[in-house]
Structure formats: C-alpha cells, structure tokens
Amino acid sequence: MEAKEGIGVVLMNLGSPDSTSVPDVKKYLNEFLMDGRVIDYPYLFRKVLVEWMIVPKRAPNSAEAYKSIWWPEGSPLMVLTEQLQRAVQDKINIPVEIAMRYGSPSPEMAFDNLLEKVPNLKEVILLPLYPHYAMSSYETAVEYAKYWHKKKKYDFKLNIIQPYYRDxxxxxxxxxxxxxxxxxxxxxxxxxxxxxxxxxxxxxxxxxxxxxxxxxxxxxxxxxxxxxxxxxxxxxxxxxxxxxxxxxxxxxxxxxxxxxxxxxxxxxxxxxxxxxxxxxxxxxxxxxxxxxxxxxxxxxxxxxxxxxxxxxxxxxxxxxIPCMNVQEDWVNTAAQYCRERM
Structure with missing residues (x-):
C-alpha cells in the first residue's frame, strides 16, 4: 500500500461560511477580504475598509444569497469538495484530506489528520483546486498551506502541484x-x-x-x-x-x-x-x-x-453549465496528478 511509503494528499479549495447566518457570513467575509492577496491595500486601510464599510453592508445580502443556494447537507462548495475527496480516495491508495483557504478545515487540520493516518508521513501532495494562477486564489492558498507547514514545523515535505490550466x-x-x-x-x-x-x-x-x-x-x-x-x-x-x-x-x-x-x-x-x-x-x-x-x-x-x-x-x-464537480474525467485527472507525484 502506498500509505506505508509515508505519503498523503490534500485537496485545497476556497472555503465557505459555516452557515447562512449573518454572524457566520460576517466572520467568513472578514477572513476572506482581510487577506492581503485579495484586497492588497495597506493593513490599516484595508481593516477600516473591510470591517467598517464592506462587510457590514455586504454580509446581510450575502447571507440571503447563500440561503438561496444552500443544500440540505450544507454549503455546496463544501459538499462537492468532500465528494471529490471521496472520489479521488477511491482511485488512489494513499489518504486524501481537504483544506480550505478560508474557514474550516484549515491546512493545519488536514495535515494533522494525515499524521494520524500516516505517523511516518514524509511527503504531502498539495493539489490546489484552482487551475489558473492568481494572486487571490492559487497563490494565497499555496502560501497559506506553506504558512501552517512552517508554523507547526512539520517534518514532511510539501509537494505542490502547479497550475494545470493547459494540461x-x-x-x-x-x-x-x-x-x-x-x-x-x-x-x-x-x-x-x-x-x-x-x-x-x-x-x-x-x-x-x-x-x-x-x-x-x-x-x-x-x-x-x-x-x-x-x-x-x-x-x-x-x-x-x-x-x-x-x-x-x-x-x-x-x-x-x-x-x-x-x-x-x-x-x-x-x-x-x-x-x-x-x-x-x-x-x-x-x-x-x-x-x-x-x-x-x-x-x-x-x-x-x-x-x-x-x-x-x-x-x-x-x-x-455546471462545474466539473465530481465528473468522472475530472476525478480521474485529479487522481492522476496525485499519482504522478507519489
């Protein structure tokens, strides 16, 4: 089994509020918009802009928007990412976890979950679920994963899959x-x-x-x-x-x-x-x-x-046209990217 080789996979997506309540949406929007790679203004100006002007006005409307698309199982993005995790897991014999750039689960939680399954973890393959490089998506997700990797002083290596926009x-x-x-x-x-x-x-x-x-x-x-x-x-x-x-x-x-x-x-x-x-x-x-x-x-x-x-x-x-979500060709492609780096 590949798991004995000390390898794990993390699929990383954007994230979602924990619920459609205004407080949860406010919390999510604050974390998202205070990211310096999303709104790249000086910190104090960004803080005033986000916490005093944007979020108070935007959160109630965003909460209503989330309510209109929320599924019985939860946030569509979270549900679909979990479905992708299970589908990819069925294709490869190493443990697969998910992490979000904003909200939960964090990269720290994903890394710790892998360590529980693979105590001798030597390498984590990080697959950002962003096909294209952008400061406010791919880059911030990768840097956030690197931040937790460095902060917690994990021994394993991070193997990051590059943007696959033309693959x-x-x-x-x-x-x-x-x-x-x-x-x-x-x-x-x-x-x-x-x-x-x-x-x-x-x-x-x-x-x-x-x-x-x-x-x-x-x-x-x-x-x-x-x-x-x-x-x-x-x-x-x-x-x-x-x-x-x-x-x-x-x-x-x-x-x-x-x-x-x-x-x-x-x-x-x-x-x-x-x-x-x-x-x-x-x-x-x-x-x-x-x-x-x-x-x-x-x-x-x-x-x-x-x-x-x-x-x-x-x-x-x-x-x-719906996103690829858990279409079989996409699941096979995501699994292939991980398999190539094992």
Missing part, C-alpha cells in the same frame, strides 16, 4: 463536462471567469513590462505568463473551444465578481449579459472554468442573477 488531461476533462450542453440549440458560449483587478495582473508580472502593456500580451510569448491569470484563462478557453470544435465568433470570455470601483480585467460578465441579447445572442450557454466546484459565484451570481439580467435584456434561454 491536456484537464482540458479534456473540462471539455467533456461541457460537451453534453453543446448538443442543444445555442447561439453563443460565454466563458465567465472570476475577475481580478488590473493591478493584480501587473503586480504578478515578473518582467514588470509585459502584462497589460505589450499589444496582445496574452499571445506574445513571455515568462510573465507563468503567473498571469489573464493569459492562463485565455489559453484554457482557446484550448477547450478547439477541443469542442466551437468556431471563432461563437464563444467569448468575460470576468465576474467585481468588487469596488477599481479597474478590473474586462469585459465584465454582468455587462455582457446586458449586451449580448442586443447583438443577436438569444440562447446563451455560460461556463465558469475558474471554479472546479460549484459555489455561490456560479449557483447564485451566474445561474440566478446572471440569468435574470440576460432574460430582462431580451434573452430567450440561459443555461449555466
């Missing part, structure tokens, strides 16, 4: 999860990715002169692409569209979940839902590849709010 197995799994929905009559497929501020893209540019400065920067080869979210989601979209045989002009990209008044990467998803019907797109499919598990941003922001906006502006049909 052929991931592309095929994502395309397979979407393919059945393309059998219906549709006018356009929109890839809606979680948005990021433009300053995050520029801050992550290791060359300091490529991203958002060079013309068509996402298609001009550069070392900056290793940490460029905009480039990576563009590559994912192009590869999936090619895999599915979707012609140019029948698909596009946009970015959702904008917060504040700063400039974020465009085009904005909400504005696309208003414009597309005016451009002749009446039957819309929407996929959200930034997420591997359905969550508030897909089930409520897109499937409820987005649909309402699109239909109010002249749309006739709107279908949100």
């Amino acid at each position: 052929p197995a991931y592309i095929k799994a994502l395309a397979a999860s979407m393919r059945p929905y393309l059998e219906s009559d549709y006018d356009y497929l929109l890839f809606s990715y979680h948005g990021v501020p433009v300053r995050h893209i520029k801050k992550g540019d290791v060359t300091h002169h490529h991203c958002m400065e060079v013309s068509d920067c996402c298609h001009v080869e550069s070392v900056a692409h290793t940490q460029c979210y905009k480039h990576q989601v563009t590559v994912t979209s192009e590869l999936v569209a090619k895999e599915l045989g979707i012609p140019t002009g029948k698909w596009g990209m946009s970015f959702q979940s904008r917060l504040g008044k700063d400039e974020w990467v465009k085009p904005y998803t909400a504005e696309q839902f208003e414009r597309l019907p005016q451009q002749g797109v009446k039957k819309l499919l929407v996929a959200c590849p930034a997420f591997v598990s359905d969550c508030l941003e897909t089930l409520e922001e897109i499937a409820v709010e987005g649909k309402h906006t699109f239909m109010e502006n002249g749309g006739e049909s709107f279908t949100m």
Whole structure:
C-alpha cells in the first residue's frame, strides 16, 4: 500500500461560511477580504475598509444569497469538495484530506489528520483546486498551506502541484463536462471567469513590462505568463473551444465578481449579459472554468442573477453549465496528478 511509503494528499479549495447566518457570513467575509492577496491595500486601510464599510453592508445580502443556494447537507462548495475527496480516495491508495483557504478545515487540520493516518508521513501532495494562477486564489492558498507547514514545523515535505490550466488531461476533462450542453440549440458560449483587478495582473508580472502593456500580451510569448491569470484563462478557453470544435465568433470570455470601483480585467460578465441579447445572442450557454466546484459565484451570481439580467435584456434561454464537480474525467485527472507525484 502506498500509505506505508509515508505519503498523503490534500485537496485545497476556497472555503465557505459555516452557515447562512449573518454572524457566520460576517466572520467568513472578514477572513476572506482581510487577506492581503485579495484586497492588497495597506493593513490599516484595508481593516477600516473591510470591517467598517464592506462587510457590514455586504454580509446581510450575502447571507440571503447563500440561503438561496444552500443544500440540505450544507454549503455546496463544501459538499462537492468532500465528494471529490471521496472520489479521488477511491482511485488512489494513499489518504486524501481537504483544506480550505478560508474557514474550516484549515491546512493545519488536514495535515494533522494525515499524521494520524500516516505517523511516518514524509511527503504531502498539495493539489490546489484552482487551475489558473492568481494572486487571490492559487497563490494565497499555496502560501497559506506553506504558512501552517512552517508554523507547526512539520517534518514532511510539501509537494505542490502547479497550475494545470493547459494540461491536456484537464482540458479534456473540462471539455467533456461541457460537451453534453453543446448538443442543444445555442447561439453563443460565454466563458465567465472570476475577475481580478488590473493591478493584480501587473503586480504578478515578473518582467514588470509585459502584462497589460505589450499589444496582445496574452499571445506574445513571455515568462510573465507563468503567473498571469489573464493569459492562463485565455489559453484554457482557446484550448477547450478547439477541443469542442466551437468556431471563432461563437464563444467569448468575460470576468465576474467585481468588487469596488477599481479597474478590473474586462469585459465584465454582468455587462455582457446586458449586451449580448442586443447583438443577436438569444440562447446563451455560460461556463465558469475558474471554479472546479460549484459555489455561490456560479449557483447564485451566474445561474440566478446572471440569468435574470440576460432574460430582462431580451434573452430567450440561459443555461449555466455546471462545474466539473465530481465528473468522472475530472476525478480521474485529479487522481492522476496525485499519482504522478507519489
């Protein structure tokens, strides 16, 4: 059994409030928005902005939004991540735990659970459930896991799986999860990715002169692409569209979940839902590849709010394609990533 080799796996996702109560949502939002990789302002300014201005106004509305998508078993993201854990566990003979960047279970809890199962733990394979590198998702999750690893002075090594946005197995799994929905009559497929501020893209540019400065920067080869979210989601979209045989002009990209008044990467998803019907797109499919598990941003922001906006502006049909969740191809791909590093 591989477990005797001293290896374990941690699947790491975003996180969720413990319940839909306003206090629990406030606690979650405070932890999330006080992350310096999410709102990258100086600490004191960020604290005033988050705790005095954003959270008090946002928490009640967010609590209502969570209530509208909450499942009997709990938070959809938590339930789906636990289902993925069990599915991957069935594919490999080493223990699999889950950790969240915000809320529970923390990386510390996941590491301690692995140590109980594998006392001679020598290595932990960390699979961030973020296909693309972004300061506010992949990077903050990895750094948080590293923080607990260092703080608790664990003896085992962390083996971190890099972003897999263009990996052929991931592309095929994502395309397979979407393919059945393309059998219906549709006018356009929109890839809606979680948005990021433009300053995050520029801050992550290791060359300091490529991203958002060079013309068509996402298609001009550069070392900056290793940490460029905009480039990576563009590559994912192009590869999936090619895999599915979707012609140019029948698909596009946009970015959702904008917060504040700063400039974020465009085009904005909400504005696309208003414009597309005016451009002749009446039957819309929407996929959200930034997420591997359905969550508030897909089930409520897109499937409820987005649909309402699109239909109010002249749309006739709107279908949100579910995330990969526990689709067999994705489970096999996640297990393969772990197996390759064992």
